[in-house]
Amino acid sequence: MKWLVAFIILTTFYPNSLDAVPTVEKKHPVNPEQMGGHYQGDMVFPEDAATKGAASRPTWQHWPSGVIPYDMTSSILSNHSALILDAMRRMENLTKVNDRMCIQFRPKTNTDPIFITIKNGTGCSAHVGYLQNFTLNRTLTLMYAPPYTCMITGIIQHELLHILGFFHEQSRPDRDDYVSIQWENIINGTEFNFAKYSVDDIDSLGLPYDYGSVMHYAGNAFTSNGQPTIIAKRNITSTLGQRVGMSSIDIAEVQRYYGCLTAPTSSLSPKLITSISLKLVLLIFHIGLFCIDLVKMNTFNF
Ligand SMILES: *[C@@H]1O[C@H](CO)[C@@H](O)[C@H](O)[C@H]1NC(C)=O
Ligand SMILES: *[C@@H]1O[C@H](CO)[C@@H](O)[C@H](O)[C@H]1NC(C)=O
Ligand SMILES: *[C@@H]1O[C@H](CO)[C@@H](O)[C@H](O)[C@H]1NC(C)=O
Ligand SMILES: *[C@@H]1O[C@H](CO)[C@@H](O)[C@H](O)[C@H]1NC(C)=O
Ligand SMILES: *[C@@H]1O[C@H](CO)[C@@H](O)[C@H](O)[C@H]1NC(C)=O
Ligand SMILES: *[C@@H]1O[C@H](CO)[C@@H](O)[C@H](O)[C@H]1NC(C)=O
Ligand SMILES: *[C@@H]1O[C@H](CO)[C@@H](O)[C@H](O)[C@H]1NC(C)=O
Numbered sequence: 001m002k003w004l005v006a007f008i009i010l011t012t013f014y015p016n017s018l019d020a021v022p023t024v025e026k027k028h029p030v031n032p033e034q035m036g037g038h039y040q041g042d043m044v045f046p047e048d049a050a051t052k053g054a055a056s057r058p059t060w061q062h063w064p065s066g067v068i069p070y071d072m073t074s075s076i077l078s079n080h081s082a083l084i085l086d087a088m089r090r091m092e093n094l095t096k097v098n099d100r101m102c103i104q105f106r107p108k109t110n111t112d113p114i115f116i117t118i119k120n121g122t123g124c125s126a127h128v129g130y131l132q133n134f135t136l137n138r139t140l141t142l143m144y145a146p147p148y149t150c151m152i153t154g155i156i157q158h159e160l161l162h163i164l165g166f167f168h169e170q171s172r173p174d175r176d177d178y179v180s181i182q183w184e185n186i187i188n189g190t191e192f193n194f195a196k197y198s199v200d201d202i203d204s205l206g207l208p209y210d211y212g213s214v215m216h217y218a219g220n221a222f223t224s225n226g227q228p229t230i231i232a233k234r235n236i237t238s239t240l241g242q243r244v245g246m247s248s249i250d251i252a253e254v255q256r257y258y259g260c261l262t263a264p265t266s267s268l269s270p271k272l273i274t275s276i277s278l279k280l281v282l283l284i285f286h287i288g289l290f291c292i293d294l295v296k297m298n299t300f301n302f
Contacts, residue, residue, distance in 0.1 A: 055203045055257045056165040061129030066101070066258045068163060069108035069115035070140070076120055080144060080151045084118065087156040094246055095254045102260035103164065116140050116163055124150035124158075129165035138163075154243030158214050161246070164254060169209070169216035169241075170230060173199045178209040178233055179240070185227040193222055194229070205256045210249040216241035 056062075072081050088105040095102040108115035114130070121141040131138065140159055142150040150156065170179055173196060181194045210216065211232055219228045219240040232238045246254075255261040 055205055055253060056129040056167070057203050058129075060132035061165040062258060063103075063130045063164065066103040066260070068103065068105045069112040070105055071108050071115055071117045073117060073119045076118060076142065077144065080142070081118075083151055083153065084142070084156055087153045088160065090153070091157055091160060091246060091254075094251050095258075095260070097255055097260040100260075102255050102258050105160070114138065118142065120144055124155055126159040126162035128162050128167065152243055154214055154245050157245055158243060161215055161250065161254070165257060166215055166253065167197070167202070169213040171195065171197045171202065172204055172209060173197055173202055174204065174209060178211070180231045180233055182227065182229050182231060185223050185225055185229050187222050187224040190222045193217075203257075205253050207249050207252055207256070210247055211235065211238040211240055212242060212247045213250050214241070214243060214246050215250065 072084070076084065092101055092104055116127070116138045118140045119142075121139075121143060123141060123143055125139075125141045127136075127138045127140075140163060142156065142159065144151050150159070169175075175196055183191065183194075186194065217230060217240065219230050219232075220226070221229055221241075223229050230240055232240060252261065
């Protein structure tokens with residue numbers, strides 16, 4: 001039953017202090033619970049599914065050949081679909097190895113049984129990984145409902161990295177060596193967002209902990225009182241997280257995870273992979289596999 005109690009709602013709330021987010025006014029992040037029940041139990045995924053710089057362990061979480069077919073729905077405004085496509089092109093370019101594409105996003109065709117649906121909705125959220133053999137609609141939800149928006153290059157890339165199979169940076173098993181979680185400053189009831197995954201579940205791909213990852217929470221995520229919830233232990237002046245775009249370590253992670261650059265071999269036994277798979281299969285039919293990130297914007301200065 002370990003996996004039952006290990007359900008995690010990976011909820012990231014990006015306050016307006018991130019570099020990517022232009023802001024006039026700095027204030028406490030909005031309590032997600034004030035945002036109209038956006039954090040319900042349908043947006044959960046199991047700890048045991050986790051893996052990244054935090055990359056998904058099971059090999060069936062990789063998109064075959066690194067190709068991700070997408071369906072851009074009409075709920076996305078045309079200028080925003082242009083922004084999303086630009087974010088994709090940047091990721092493709094950044095992760096190229098010897099001028100060859102490592103990952104590729106392309107419009108789905110009738111012969112693609114598995115694809116992602118990109119749509120407007122509530123919050124910024126994404127299924128994590130390929131989810132081979134799962135019968136479900138893989139979605140990338142990017143909200144545009146001023147003052148809320150996910151239409152920022154770094155946020156789009158963050159969600160696309162979830163699609164590619166990555167989790168949040170501060171979920172790494174070694175995170176306590178690099179950051180200190182300030183439990184007393186975290187909004188009551190949201191502590192689960194700061195869960196740490198085990199070495200069995202997370203593949204850090206032989207890459208160092210990355211304060212500057214586009215997959216890292218901000219230092220004041222889920223603060224109840226304006227005080228930090230995550231503090232860097234090593235480079236204390238480091239800004240935690242950013243939503244500008246993939247860091248060099250994020251790029252290397254994708255290259256390694258998709259086999260475009262050799263990663264040190266990880267030591268997960270086939271037996272363990274099987275057990276993780278079974279747990280995930282059991283879970284998925286009950287709840288679904290999501291990662292949600294929610295953004296509050298007070299101002300737009302594009
Ligand atoms: C896209 O268009 C909408 C509606 O015209 C506008 O409000 C928004 O600022 C535009 N977004 C960008 C990123 O250009
Ligand atoms: C990606 O690379 C191609 C080919 O080099 C280039 O034409 C394009 O402008 C680049 N796109 C972005 C968004 O960087
Ligand atoms: C996106 O969905 C939200 C509700 O979830 C709605 O308020 C908003 O108007 C929608 N935006 C567009 C561009 O359709
Ligand atoms: C998915 O189905 C294929 C074909 O039946 C099978 O070979 C593969 O092992 C399955 N993958 C998982 C993760 O169950
Ligand atoms: C996927 O989406 C389609 C079309 O919106 C819907 O008919 C179908 O029931 C959905 N499937 C699942 C498994 O949710
Ligand atoms: C948080 O919840 C605990 C137990 O539910 C309670 O004892 C505590 O007073 C709460 N703290 C705040 C700041 O609301
Ligand atoms: C700390 O900063 C040094 C120098 O900038 C850098 O080499 C190192 O990778 C950083 N460590 C972490 C954990 O970010």
